[in-house]
Structure formats: structure tokens, C-alpha cells
Amino acid sequence: MKTLALLISDYLVAAEQQKKLSLHTIKAYRIDLQQFAEFTQGNLADTDMLREYVIHLNKNFSPRSAKRKLASIRAFYNDIWTSGIIDLNPFEKLRLCIHSPQQLPRIIPxxxxxxxxxxxxxxxxxxxxxxxxxxxxxxxxxxxxxxxxxxxxxxxxxxxxxxxxxxxxxxxxxxxxxxxxxxxxxxxxxxxxxxxxxxxxxxxxxxxxxxxxxxxxxxxxxxxxxxxxxxxxxxxxxxxxxxxxxxxxxxxxxxxxxxxxxxxxxxxxxxxxxxxxHVTTQKQTLLLAEKHPRSKMSFSI
Missing domain, CATH: 1.10.443.10 (Intergrase catalytic core)
Known part of the structure; x- marks a missing residue:
């Protein structure tokens, strides 16, 4: 079997030439897969090693970045599994979910x-x-x-x-x-x-x-x-x-x-x-608090 580095190289070439993915997507995949290969020291990972890598991602990256990196690796494993390069896909037994709080988009005033x-x-x-x-x-x-x-x-x-x-x-x-x-x-x-x-x-x-x-x-x-x-x-x-x-x-x-x-x-x-x-709801709440006539009245109990 080819080394992990060669499998990743072949996968990226196919993603660009056959799947016609954008150069930005290819660049992200390359970074994610190279970081993964460094963590596994060039070895194909089993389910246990993947769990260790998820722990590593959670410790060192934001939830959003960790999710993206895990998705890149999952796509790679799905590809080499459907191609018959590996017999078992370790992601099939992996039941992990990286939860992240919903981040509202930042807008410019x-x-x-x-x-x-x-x-x-x-x-x-x-x-x-x-x-x-x-x-x-x-x-x-x-x-x-x-x-x-x-x-x-x-x-x-x-x-x-x-x-x-x-x-x-x-x-x-x-x-x-x-x-x-x-x-x-x-x-x-x-x-x-x-x-x-x-x-x-x-x-x-x-x-x-x-x-x-x-x-x-x-x-x-x-x-x-x-x-x-x-x-x-x-x-x-x-x-x-x-x-x-x-x-x-x-x-x-x-x-x-x-x-x-x-x-x-x-x-x-x-x-x-x-x-x-959600952003407009937040603004509506602020406007209601600031502009409604009740905010200018003073009553208390």
C-alpha cells in the first residue's frame, strides 16, 4: 500500500482535476491533511487514533476550525475506502460530535x-x-x-x-x-x-x-x-x-x-x-428598549 503522504497527494490531485474543487478548498484540504499526517507520524489512523486526534483538535483549535479539519479527514477516508484502498473505514465506528456555540455574524455599522x-x-x-x-x-x-x-x-x-x-x-x-x-x-x-x-x-x-x-x-x-x-x-x-x-x-x-x-x-x-x-432580532430588541415611549417614562413599585 502507498504511504499516507502519497495517498494524500493522489487525493488532492483527484479533488482538483476530477472533482473540480476550488483552489481555496484544495488549499484547506492540504493543510488539514498534512497536519493530520504529522500527528499520526505518517501512519493511517485507526478509530482509537482518530479519537486522540479529535481531542488534539479540541485542545488546539476553535470549534469551527476543529469541525472543518475533521470533515477534511473524514472526506479523505471515505474516498480511500470507496476506492478499495482500505478495507475498513475507521470513521464508521467513530461517533463524535464537536459542539460549538452559535456565533452570530459580525456586521459593520x-x-x-x-x-x-x-x-x-x-x-x-x-x-x-x-x-x-x-x-x-x-x-x-x-x-x-x-x-x-x-x-x-x-x-x-x-x-x-x-x-x-x-x-x-x-x-x-x-x-x-x-x-x-x-x-x-x-x-x-x-x-x-x-x-x-x-x-x-x-x-x-x-x-x-x-x-x-x-x-x-x-x-x-x-x-x-x-x-x-x-x-x-x-x-x-x-x-x-x-x-x-x-x-x-x-x-x-x-x-x-x-x-x-x-x-x-x-x-x-x-x-x-x-x-x-438572529442579528435583526437583536437589533429589534435594542431599538424597542431605546425608542419605545415606555423607556422614557418613570414608574416604580
């Missing part, structure tokens, strides 16, 4: 987003880089795209018309969705941007580029956000994914049906989208 955008617009003096930064911030706020989806925008999935823009997004699990943009100011901004970056877009096919003319990376997007947090003297830690949470929560608070939000976010299950209802 509206005034913070306004400050970020205002700082970017104030900095713009006709230079290409700041124009690109504004487009990045505007698209994050206006579309709910994952940062990987934003960086993957290309001539193949980005269709800019005179009065609208159509984004065909291939998200997690190869799930396709369409996002239609019609906000006049945003459409005008996109036209200006595409005119300025026309040479790069035609040559490289991508939509967003860094200063060196290479497609924008997810890390570059994080740096852009950090830059304007500093300019605006904002101490909060804000990630690209928080824009996605804010997008969804804002729509829900505006009365948009949750199934439309599910479609725009590309969630396979409505249960995933429903976590945002």
Missing part, C-alpha cells in the same frame, strides 16, 4: 462603511489605484460577494451594460447565481474604472488588478480595507467577509424576503441564511 467610502472618495484625485480601491469597497458593500468571488471577476462573468451590470458568480459547490446591479452611481463608477483599466482587462481577462498589472489577490483586498481603516482612524477590525454579513443583514432589515437573500448569497440551505434573522 453603517457609519463605519460611510466613513470608509468617504475616505476613499476623498483620496481620489484621478489616480488609478484609488479608483480601484473605491470599486473594491463599493462591490463588497453592494453585492455580498465572498472575497474569492470578487477577485475572480472576469470578462466571462462580468457584463457591464450602459445602465446595469450583471455578475454571474460561480460560488461554493459550483453553485451559480446572478447578481444584477442598477444603482446609477455604481454603474457610472464601473464604467469609469473599466475605461481606465481597459488595457489590463482585455489582456488579462480579470476585472480587478494590482499596481503590477496582476489580478488582485484576496490578501490585497484585505490590505485595501486596512488602509482606509487607518485613513479614517477606525480602530475596529473589519474583514472582507463582514461586508457580506452586513449586506445580508441590511437587506433583511429593509424587509427583503429571506429566500431572495439566500439566492443572492448563493446559500444552498435556507438554514444558513436564517442566522441573519
Amino acid at each position: 453603517q457609519e463605519t462603511i460611510e466613513t470608509l467610502l468617504q475616505c476613499a472618495y476623498n483620496k481620489y484625485k484621478g489616480d488609478r489605484t484609488t479608483l480601484r480601491d473605491i470599486v473594491v469597497l463599493e462591490l463588497l458593500f453592494s453585492t455580498g460577494l465572498r472575497v474569492s468571488e470578487l477577485c475572480s471577476l472576469s470578462n466571462d462573468n462580468f457584463d457591464l451594460k450602459e445602465n446595469s451590470a450583471r455578475l454571474l458568480i460561480n460560488g461554493k459547490g459550483r453553485k451559480e447565481r446572478i447578481i444584477q446591479l442598477t444603482t446609477p452611481e455604481l454603474i457610472t463608477l464601473l464604467h469609469v474604472y473599466c475605461d481606465v483599466y481597459r488595457k489590463e482587462i482585455l489582456k488579462g481577462n480579470s476585472i480587478l488588478y494590482n499596481r503590477d498589472g496582476r489580478p488582485l489577490s484576496t490578501q490585497s483586498v484585505r490590505r485595501i480595507i486596512t488602509k482606509y481603516l487607518r485613513v479614517g482612524h477606525i480602530s475596529a477590525h473589519i474583514t472582507p467577509h463582514m461586508f457580506r454579513h452586513t449586506f445580508a443583514t441590511s437587506l433583511l432589515e429593509a424587509g427583503v424576503d429571506i429566500r431572495y437573500i439566500q439566492s443572492m448569497l448563493g446559500h444552498s440551505s435556507i438554514a444558513t441564511t436564517q442566522i441573519y434573522t
Whole structure:
């Protein structure tokens, strides 16, 4: 039988070439499986060793990370078992569940987003880089795209018309969705941007580029956000994914049906989208406590 290292290598190649999993998913699988191989010292684990590894995960990683890592290993074992490489799947006898408290999505206050955008617009003096930064911030706020989806925008999935823009997004699990943009100011901004970056877009096919003319990376997007947090003297830690949470929560608070939000976010299950209802419930409770006339009356017993 092949060594564990070779089995993992073959599995990752098949996941990329045959299953067509995204590069981000492959990267996560590689990290998870390499850490597992280091723990087992290169040996295939039995059920007892898997239990030990779960204990190790619980001690050293957050519940969310531990769940993901365990899922990566489970998928690997299922694959080599169905392929006949091993006779018994140790996960068949493993009855473990990593429980984690429900974590509500962190959203960005509206005034913070306004400050970020205002700082970017104030900095713009006709230079290409700041124009690109504004487009990045505007698209994050206006579309709910994952940062990987934003960086993957290309001539193949980005269709800019005179009065609208159509984004065909291939998200997690190869799930396709369409996002239609019609906000006049945003459409005008996109036209200006595409005119300025026309040479790069035609040559490289991508939509967003860094200063060196290479497609924008997810890390570059994080740096852009950090830059304007500093300019605006904002101490909060804000990630690209928080824009996605804010997008969804804002729509829900505006009365948009949750199934439309599910479609725009590309969630396979409505249960995933429903976590945002907890955020709006919290806000409703706060508003009731602050704004209802009873809070301004003083009675006691």
C-alpha cells in the first residue's frame, strides 16, 4: 500500500482535476491533511487514533476550525475506502460530535462603511489605484460577494451594460447565481474604472488588478480595507467577509424576503441564511428598549 503522504497527494490531485474543487478548498484540504499526517507520524489512523486526534483538535483549535479539519479527514477516508484502498473505514465506528456555540455574524455599522467610502472618495484625485480601491469597497458593500468571488471577476462573468451590470458568480459547490446591479452611481463608477483599466482587462481577462498589472489577490483586498481603516482612524477590525454579513443583514432589515437573500448569497440551505434573522432580532430588541415611549417614562413599585 502507498504511504499516507502519497495517498494524500493522489487525493488532492483527484479533488482538483476530477472533482473540480476550488483552489481555496484544495488549499484547506492540504493543510488539514498534512497536519493530520504529522500527528499520526505518517501512519493511517485507526478509530482509537482518530479519537486522540479529535481531542488534539479540541485542545488546539476553535470549534469551527476543529469541525472543518475533521470533515477534511473524514472526506479523505471515505474516498480511500470507496476506492478499495482500505478495507475498513475507521470513521464508521467513530461517533463524535464537536459542539460549538452559535456565533452570530459580525456586521459593520453603517457609519463605519460611510466613513470608509468617504475616505476613499476623498483620496481620489484621478489616480488609478484609488479608483480601484473605491470599486473594491463599493462591490463588497453592494453585492455580498465572498472575497474569492470578487477577485475572480472576469470578462466571462462580468457584463457591464450602459445602465446595469450583471455578475454571474460561480460560488461554493459550483453553485451559480446572478447578481444584477442598477444603482446609477455604481454603474457610472464601473464604467469609469473599466475605461481606465481597459488595457489590463482585455489582456488579462480579470476585472480587478494590482499596481503590477496582476489580478488582485484576496490578501490585497484585505490590505485595501486596512488602509482606509487607518485613513479614517477606525480602530475596529473589519474583514472582507463582514461586508457580506452586513449586506445580508441590511437587506433583511429593509424587509427583503429571506429566500431572495439566500439566492443572492448563493446559500444552498435556507438554514444558513436564517442566522441573519438572529442579528435583526437583536437589533429589534435594542431599538424597542431605546425608542419605545415606555423607556422614557418613570414608574416604580
